[in-house]
Amino acid sequence: MTDARKIGDVILKVDNISLRFGGVKALTDISFDVREHEIRAIIGPNGAGKSSMLNVINGVYTPQEGTITFHGEVRQDMDTHQAAENGIARTFQNIALFTGMTVLDNIMTGRNLKIKSTFIEQAFWFGRARREEIENRKKVEEIIDFLQLQSVRKTPVARLPYGIKKRVELARALAAEPTMLLLDEPMAGMNVEEKQDMCRFVLDTNDQFGTTIVLIEHDMGVVMDISDRVVVLDYGKKIGDGTPNEVRNNPDVIKAYLGAH
Amino acid sequence: MIYREAGQYKTTYLNDSQIFPIAQDRVAVALLLVVAFVAIPLFATPYIFSGILIPFLILALATLGLNILTGYAGQISLGTAAFMAVGAFASYNFMLRVPGMPVLLAFVLGGICAALVGILFGLPSLRIRGFYLAASTLATQFFVVWCLTKVPWFTNNSSSGVITAQQVEILGFKFETPQQKYLLVLAVVAVMALLAKNMVRSTVGRSWMAVRDMDVAAEVIGFRIMKSKLTAFAVSSFYCGVAGALYAFCYLGTVEPEAYNLDLSFRILFMVIIGGLGSILGSFLGAGFIVLLPIFLSVVVHYTGLPNSVTSNLELMVFGALIIFFLIVEPHGLARLWQIGKEKLRLWPFPH
Known part of the structure; x- marks a missing residue:
């Protein structure tokens, strides 16, 4: 301490x-x-x-x-x-990750409240939408470094062992700062x-x-x-x-x- | 097609989040587009355009729409054809009743009408899911077709209930031959597929997948479940609506509401399942497979000397068997098989 x-x-x-x-x-x-x-x-x-x-x-x-x-x-x-x-962010007793998505995408979901662009801007991948995506990616990468998840960044969550899943869940919660x-x-x-x-x-x-x-x-x-x-x-x-x-x-x-x- | 991405290092996050991060893939896609836009129009016959390529592209677009809803957002729907019908009849009415209406704008407006109907019939998804949601979207299917048949205003008081889609004309250029219509459909489908890909790699797509995979966690993280389900319904129905309009304007020409029946909804659902849930590529593979299969079977029947009546029955049997096969063996469909094949080839001839 x-x-x-x-x-x-x-x-x-x-x-x-x-x-x-x-x-x-x-x-x-x-x-x-x-x-x-x-x-x-x-x-x-x-x-x-x-x-x-x-x-x-x-x-x-x-x-x-x-x-x-x-x-x-x-x-x-x-x-x-x-x-x-x-x-307020949280993790769950029984891992509640989005199993169909990669580790990176799971952690990116934690940033959703910071993203202000509408889905139409996102569809065109233009201006604000693209900028926000990159800015938030940067923040997510800091958390990936912090929790040492670099090697599984693009692995679908369903393929990960239990201990790492728990860590990804923590990462997703931390992504919301x-x-x-x-x-x-x-x-x-x-x-x-x-x-x-x-x-x-x-x-x-x-x-x-x-x-x-x-x-x-x-x-x-x-x-x-x-x-x-x-x-x-x-x-x-x-x-x-x-x-x-x-x-x-x-x-x-x-x-x-x-x-x- | 054996290649490795050795030496391709990404130095910016923008580079890393490209749709095709591997250079060889980008070349392959560019080639495919050149073939589709240049080579095919030079060599294909009218039959290939209007018998195979146009329906393939249009159904792929509808499949893409359903895939957004079912594959990405996890909301099952049996009302795809109904949303297509709304798109088609709305575009027809916009063309008919608004003088000087540009046809592409009519398609977009038709899609928006379909999106509104999609939002309306998507409301039950906020309270029910699974089978019950499927049943409620089935109601959409019957209601929309009934409505288009019974209200003469939608078909411009046509006594038989059949409408004739207007001539497609953009900036004075008339799309008359199958080849021209093919190019128009191809352009629309290519652009919309790109937009769909952008959506599924952004926050909106992640919100759909989050709701699909674990809705409680999605809510706790800050996604609004209602917004995310309803945008999925809206975007999906928009895609189906535009596909429906193309189906009427560039494929059928004369349309009755019954063309958009439950049978078509099911066919599109099969395309999603066989192609791969939650995959843009899968939507194209599934549509291609189901469009080509009957043609392939009829050729087989022709050469084996069986009576022609066998073809249609054989088709049903093969479809049934394939769907069961895919549901059991590979629920992620052809798209996953393609991915597995690519991963294997990447290492070949080494075992791992």
Whole structure:
């Protein structure tokens, strides 16, 4: 952890969020905040509501109760498009890449909000459309360099191994130059080396671009090493919140993970 | 056709995003265009023009239109012929009712009418997909043909429901012979194929493919699903509309709404499947294959001395078998086979 990285003010605050699917309570009265430039982990056993929480933050789900405050703006619910325009990007638990496209095209899709030309200009590949394509390509190439994807640049995503796909998904999210990055289990199913690489990329992203990161992860070693603060969910309720050390020693968290003693 | 791209280094992103990044490919395409625009008109017979080349090019354009919708944007449609009909009858009416209307402008306006109808009938795609969407586009097919048959205004009150397409004339030059019509169709198709290629390599094309492959992720990234589906419907229908107008003006001449029936929609869908979903080249290969196959079969039947009635039945059987074959073995069609062949040849005679 570098000391140069300065954790700033609260930029995202969720208050009393409750989310139900019919009779199933996915989230009950959850509140926590995320500070600028920090790495915030959400942990909890399977089915605790971690992914639902991310889906609420970027507007895929609409909570029945509670508010989301992002950059001082209070909202009942986020709209996915708005979230993207406000600089929230994310990756998914089960890789959600566009399998029919190349790595380059996948990452280019991350830049779509920066492209203003209409489809008619694009059809003629003229003026603004061409200029934007080249400018955004430049930015995408920087991210390809950053995540070391040069060798697979023009490979269709469907042909790539799992670990690289996860990295491409991170690249696509980074291409949008987000202020906040939501990572849903970025290291799930990876071996130790791949996890180390991914940790490095997450830390570097946080370091170099100052991106705030909200991360769901099951590997406690990773969570305790890289995150600044941790939220613990269990059965849709918040049972712990604090620095990795505080959380580690919280009796409720120990109970949720190890069972009653 | 064994060549390697060794030594061709790209130093700018503009160079790297060319349509044909390999120099040999560019030469080959240029040659192909020279052959199509110069050599063929010098040597081909009228039968080859009006029996093979003109329908091939027009159907390739319609296939390209459907491929944009189904192959790139992942929205299945059985209403292709309906959009063609809208293009044809709209162009006819623009020519008829607006004095001094230039024919190319009438084609474009016809295409725009088809695009509007496409947007309207594309609206259900926002809520339904797959089979259900196919069923709703089937409704388009029946509705449009019914409408053109029942409303006499569209056919200029013709009692038989048949219209005669106007003479095609651009800046005083009359397109009368099959050869001249061929050149016109070829020019339109070449330009529109180029525009389509530009679209699929830009953001609009990526938005279609993103919606096709993973719509939730597309939305989270910031694409607007509705806009992207409806532009796909609009652009696709525009292509089909222009193809329909060419079909009427440069191929059939006299047209009844029934010419654009479900059968034609299915034929174009087969062209997309056999040619290759999500490929511009595939649209041409698929159309060429399906236009040439019956001719090839009839020649075979002729030389084997079988009765002529066998031809049409044989055609149906071969079509059926081929479609099943492609769906199972190579869902990406002839375009993928071509690509695999090229990759193999590039290494030949080495194994890898």
